[in-house]
Amino acid sequence: MITLTILTICFLTGLSCKIKKFKAPLTLALTWYIHLIFLVLSAICLFLMLNDYGFKGTQTERVFFTLYAGTGMILYGLSKPGNDARHAYLMAFFGFPFVLLLGLMIPPLRVLTIVVALTLLSDSDFRRYNIDNDYALQSKTSGILSSAPVYSLISDKYWLFEKITPGIIQPQGVIKNLRMEKKGADSVLIQWGYGKAKKDTVIVLD
Incomplete structure (x- = not known):
């Protein structure tokens, strides 16, 4: 369960930074660069997948996608609250676990939420x-x-x-x-x- 493990660690890291109001401009800038690198790699993976290609290795694409989402969670914890598009973008990563939890609590959406969670979080x-x-x-x-x-x-x-x-x-x-x-x-x-x-x-x- 490498996907769930990485996302859990990143989510808890982002949550800890948000609670402690951790301020480190250099760490924030470095994390943004790493996030953008995985954004580019994820876009390349998506393009390759649409054309029946991929990077070598069985889980390479999933690791890239997971680290892209995970660094987004950490960035949310490091960033200051705001109403701009960047904050909303990062909130989409950090708020995903809460959306899944809400879906599990609503009976009509429970089955759909389980299918989505298994598809996104379970490793083949x-x-x-x-x-x-x-x-x-x-x-x-x-x-x-x-x-x-x-x-x-x-x-x-x-x-x-x-x-x-x-x-x-x-x-x-x-x-x-x-x-x-x-x-x-x-x-x-x-x-x-x-x-x-x-x-x-x-x-x-x-």
Whole structure:
């Protein structure tokens, strides 16, 4: 639960700074710079995700998004109260936990709030099965949000990035006895299951 842990630490830090009325202009300026860096990284992540790309690593984008929101919470605690757009912007980060708490207290919104909280705060379980140095099969399980893992082809691209092609195989549940064998230079045979339930498919490597 790396997302929940980071956000909890950042929220408590921001709350402590707000209660103690902590004043440190240099710390405030430095935190703003860090926040803006993660804002840019988050925007890049969003653009990459819309085009089926991402930074290398299974949780890299989530860490960037989480630190972007977390530094916003800390900035709210370090900033002076005000009525300007900057204060409202920071309040959106710091007030998010209270919005979730309010949603849990209102019965018509309870289910929706739980779904939103699980989507934003829960970390998916990733597993990668290497095909070769440039390709891997990745499974992504999102807990109660999906009944079966999503299987994607991961292609190593452009030094820091990787291409993600989802839905390579679409089993009805968790794959057991997974086996992969390359067929030539541009295709791989994927097999899973036992006995009569055994299935296979061939995917093309781009």
